[in-house]
Amino acid sequence: MEEINWRTDLAIDIHESLRDRAMTLPGVNETVEETPVGKVIRLEVSSKDSAMQMRKPPGTYVTIESPSLGLREKAKQNEVATILARELEKYLSSVALEAPILVVGLGNSQVTPDSLGPLVTQKILVTRHLRNFVPPELKGRLRSIMALAPGVLGTTGMETFEIVKALVKENAPQIILAIDALATNSIERLGITIQIADSGINPGSGVGNQRAALNYDSLGIPVIAIGVPLVVDAITLVENAVDYMTNKGYDTGRISQGQVDKPRIVRDILTRYFGSLFVTPRQIDSLVEDLAQVIAGGLNAAFHQGIGPDEISTYLN
């Protein structure tokens, strides 16, 4: 039996890999909802043991899969934003209307596939500073929203966690929504999948660096992570290809026969060689723009109910 490719940020990728290996995961519940624009898959990971097996924290992982996201289909994309808003409202309903909320756009605005988070924050209708200046017609309909795109360690010299913790202490948000570009090991999910995780997020490749995580334990408030897979690493691509060929009946030698630990070989050999490559969808520039619109639309709708998207865009600068 092959080792799992862990180079993914999607719980659903891991869950599928384990299921393919016929592993039972007690305390993990999956439900699938079909919608006109795609599937909504809800994975509730309540057992600590199963969570550990999945290498994910316990929590709820909602995945929205909609091909419309990669096809520039505006009307369907608006539907996806509505589904996203509906999911987020579940977490916001317990937050008082006047309590501050912090949106954090993770990633590097200067690297296209990593710019999703910063792009989303630009499109959020922030309102915390308005307080007493809210136009009368909006009174009681606006939450108190802050947003920040802190940048990445390499351009700030600070862990994202340090910056967010400082703001949590100073400005006392009651919940954080963190947006980030993710990695996946399944090419068919690239760019068309939104994951909503109530267990928080590790910005960057926080492997083995528990201090860097943004979550309830580290910050004392709920952290809802919203991410879209936009990169596959080159090593994953190679593994996928070999698997694919094997599945199609081509003899790929000992490598695919489980006589050797394929992933380790691939990883060991190729890391130095391919480590500096990005694999992204071809239309990454326009794709990121569309996704930022969908996610910001979903957040704005969840935050400011009773205000239509057109009215919201009026108040954006």
Add this chain to the structure above:
Amino acid sequence: MEEINWRTDLAIDIHESLRDRAMTLPGVNETVEETPVGKVIRLEVSSKDSAMQMRKPPGTYVTIESPSLGLREKAKQNEVATILARELEKYLSSVALEAPILVVGLGNSQVTPDSLGPLVTQKILVTRHLRNFVPPELKGRLRSIMALAPGVLGTTGMETFEIVKALVKENAPQIILAIDALATNSIERLGITIQIADSGINPGSGVGNQRAALNYDSLGIPVIAIGVPLVVDAITLVENAVDYMTNKGYDTGRISQGQVDKPRIVRDILTRYFGSLFVTPRQIDSLVEDLAQVIAGGLNAAFHQGIGPDEISTYLN
């Protein structure tokens, strides 16, 4: 005697206006240094009364004026960066080599004439996160630098001061360097002037909002503000033009004869009408790019002595 046009962030503009009116300012010392690339004007405002008359905090205001900044003259611009570095070293010399330093890029990256600060932070060689990972050849030559472009109130919902104060508490920088685009009332200084002020800065039009200032009093550490005038407001433009015509001997009526309070009229009448206009140099896009290069070059050189600009660009990502 006409009222002064206060719509400027440059101490030198105010100082000239007062001098033109033959007002004596005791406790204000001006020295001018001529260099091959332009003038360096040092204004030391030590008297509180004079400072109040200038509506500026006491402190030292160094102005570098170099036409090369607007003319795309790379070699001369590099000289300006060297002068900037020299001036900054005066403030850095008292900061221990290992003490963290925070660079703050003020302004809105999505509005060209306001994007100078964020652009500069992108070009800063940050190092604080490297700590124990510094390559041996750089040991003892790198300061510990952090950088952040927090965005503006309208896109974050937070005062810049709130964000910076939170970081000061959490990460304990010993000095702050804040970069911002400024306004001026003298069109001939637009885009070709760098002001270095050790009295800090009020981000945005912080008129009457003392809480918003970034300075020693509010943050407990020195704040060196580095700014370039990139906008003139439309009202200033009109005033300048009327003055100019008057000076040229054209009768501009009671307005220019001091029989009415011209600035108030102009301001009252025109604010609503022209309030939403920007006056910028025509080549603002390439100008901001060049200025960001000069300022980041000056900062990098001042921070990391003994490392040439080429070596620094190697470490930038």
Add this chain to the structure above:
Amino acid sequence: MEEINWRTDLAIDIHESLRDRAMTLPGVNETVEETPVGKVIRLEVSSKDSAMQMRKPPGTYVTIESPSLGLREKAKQNEVATILARELEKYLSSVALEAPILVVGLGNSQVTPDSLGPLVTQKILVTRHLRNFVPPELKGRLRSIMALAPGVLGTTGMETFEIVKALVKENAPQIILAIDALATNSIERLGITIQIADSGINPGSGVGNQRAALNYDSLGIPVIAIGVPLVVDAITLVENAVDYMTNKGYDTGRISQGQVDKPRIVRDILTRYFGSLFVTPRQIDSLVEDLAQVIAGGLNAAFHQGIGPDEISTYLN
């Protein structure tokens, strides 16, 4: 009586100035249509004498004025796009479905207020290259569209006219739609006005340079110009302000009393001084983005009838 400020590309500005001076213009017919999103003003200039007095070629000048364009009101902006499409269809109806059409985006993509044309071309659904590859479901519903943003003289070394003429000879379009950013002398029209002129366009400040014009005479096919005023020159701003103050009853001296030729004075004195300044709306970056969306939306709808905007965005890359 004051001289007219000719520093505008809008026929409606000139027409108003002349009307304010009680000048009769025989052979100029104006009709105004009120719509829920703004006014549509149709100026038919059929008399050569009146055209000469207006310093415009004879032709039809349709002006759509909608404050929604400057207010980020998406739904209303879509209405404006629909009105634009309706107006364009009048010119397209005589063009055979399979005849090639050329969209030209004038201006410099690297200078924000001048980037409208190039931005529009990016959003046009071009189809000429598809010919035999049109998906069956689109057969008979797509026109044959080409688009080019040739750049400006200073970055290409070629007159736009030279490039367009070369393409007309080679690729035989039957009609040209040329998009450009315009100047206006009326600040209140900045950014919220679309002019559609069937008499063509002079790219850049083609003053006195008849060879540079794109029109039926120079190219042998109809040229429909679609423009939005996005800059006011600094001299116009000053003139406007002096007029405004005069109208409000303030004595602005001989300058406003017609005893001197004000525009000439202002122009002579100020040209050198202010020549390098731009006056634009503050939110020029987001404004240009919205306007490009509206104009491209109008063009796509006019070209490809029966295909909804969502379907069109699907085919855009």
Add this chain to the structure above:
Amino acid sequence: MEEINWRTDLAIDIHESLRDRAMTLPGVNETVEETPVGKVIRLEVSSKDSAMQMRKPPGTYVTIESPSLGLREKAKQNEVATILARELEKYLSSVALEAPILVVGLGNSQVTPDSLGPLVTQKILVTRHLRNFVPPELKGRLRSIMALAPGVLGTTGMETFEIVKALVKENAPQIILAIDALATNSIERLGITIQIADSGINPGSGVGNQRAALNYDSLGIPVIAIGVPLVVDAITLVENAVDYMTNKGYDTGRISQGQVDKPRIVRDILTRYFGSLFVTPRQIDSLVEDLAQVIAGGLNAAFHQGIGPDEISTYLN
């Protein structure tokens, strides 16, 4: 013996593959020059048969390989620009000083790895329009340069060849320099290699489409192509990885034993699956920026001898 991976635009890649297979190529001459910043490899393909075997037109293919290009080493990059200028001068020396020259920036400015060509044209000092307006101090030192970034078929609806041919007819350039992003099958050349080919270029994946080529035969004037490999296709990546593992002694099954036609299998199976992916260097955004600077620097130096880079940047707008 394995089939060759033809998914490369570099002659040197093909030449190496053939040499590795011990194939003799009469009429192909290779010389290697070592410089302080990297290798310059000159491949002269004079035999038609060998050219056909290489699937390249006969001609000279100069390859500059310098790791500095990927390392942000400004000083060394300037050296590369000087080498590039030296190579280009060989082709320019036979062009009269006053004869017009056309620079064509191929590719899509909206897709980062494809934006090299358009970025270069922005940085070229164009001069053709100056003609009689050349400042006296530049007389006799400036060539007559035009530049155009025509866009790609999918955004213009026109073949690049159509646009260029039209301009050649109309404006009579005596030589064309065409800049483009290329593909390679050797990951180690990505982003650090400049190929100069005097046999012209096929924009886009012009496979089998001879009409689309820009070269002496199609345009009647010399076409010098300057390109940098910035993408590897996903299929190449997989092939490279399998080869690499095979070389390292891992059994990769019949696939690597030449018992099956590996490239065909990989291609057939994977095209649909991976066809929409890009593999690029991680730092593609800053890499493209640096490369555009190097290439434009080389072109400007080759065009306008006796004018230093600083003076050139002064005249750029």
